[in-house]
Amino acid sequence: MKTAAGFFLLLVLTACSGDSTDPIMEQDGGSEIEFSDFTEKISYCIGLDHSFAAYTIYGSPENKSKFDLNQIEAGMIDYLTGNELRIPFESRDSIFDLYLLSDGSVNEAAISKADASYAIGMEEGYVLVGSLVGRGIDQVVYVDMLVRGVQDGMKTGEPAVSLAEARTEVANYYSKLNLENGRLFLAENAKRDSVITTQSGLQYIVFKEGNGLKPNITDTCIVHYTGRFIDGREFESTIPSQHPAAFTPLGLIPGWQEGLLLMKEGSQYRLFVPNELAYGEKGSGPIEPFSTLVFDIELIKVKRFK
DSSP states (O other), X not given: OOOHHHHHHHHHHHHTTSOOOOTTSSOOOOSSOOOXXXXXXXXXXXHHHHHHHHHHHHTSTTTTTTOOHHHHHHHHHHHHHTOOOSSOGGGHHHHHHHHBOTTSOBOTTTSOHHHHHHHHHHHHHHHHHHHHHXXXXXXXXXXXXXXXXXXXXXXXXOOSSOHHHHHHHHHHHHHHHHHHHHHHHHHHHTTSTTOEEOTTSOEEEXXXXXXXXXXXXXXXXXXXXXXXXXXXXXXXXXXXXXXXXXXXXXXXXXXXHHHHHHOOTTOEEEEEEOGGGTTTTTOBTTBOXXXXXXXXXXXXXXXXXX
């Protein structure tokens, strides 16, 4: 079965294989909306940013013939507003599995373009809501402004705020949330009896203490690990592939470096890494600026540097 994640990864790779442009990226914002406060504006910007990312994938030259953008928008809006869904939400994975073939083509004999597109819209809405819930702002944003942003992002016309400004607003807002939520999380986490806090601010739990070699900073460490955000969302793991990773502590973020040097072969730790011991104000890939991170690490083997 194609999971939703696999489905969208294939589409992203397909969309990125050709030239793409952002038709509203540099446009000045319009004057159709008078925002009464910051929450209205950021709600609009979040919707605009998310839906335009979807637009660039499904409306790309490689994919636009495969999908109906109006149906994607409808699926998103119905999910976000709580309207009755015309397709059962739990059927979306099976729809993706039948519609998109492994070579990137689609099977409209099995699933109509309209139904597949609507299912994509539901999934996009689900992902957006999950992001809001994870950040603790699902009860803060204004749904009507979020939906207005979604609608404007799925079109090539002029939005109320330029995409460049919207992305800057969202990035700054999420960075502040990450910083505040991370500090609150670590302060509460430090109160747990099982949590040990080091002088640097790194926190960790020992699930299993090994009795093998303890690594030096230049040794190679063979590990299984899973990385998560503090809301539980996973961003990286070696577990699904069952292929452990090999790292030298010297080349890692400070939190990992310190954590690995505490462990022995056979140990299983959970590290709670403050943003300043992780990727700080710059972030990295899916890891946003100022993100506090959680890593489950099993140190399998230490190979001494020679």
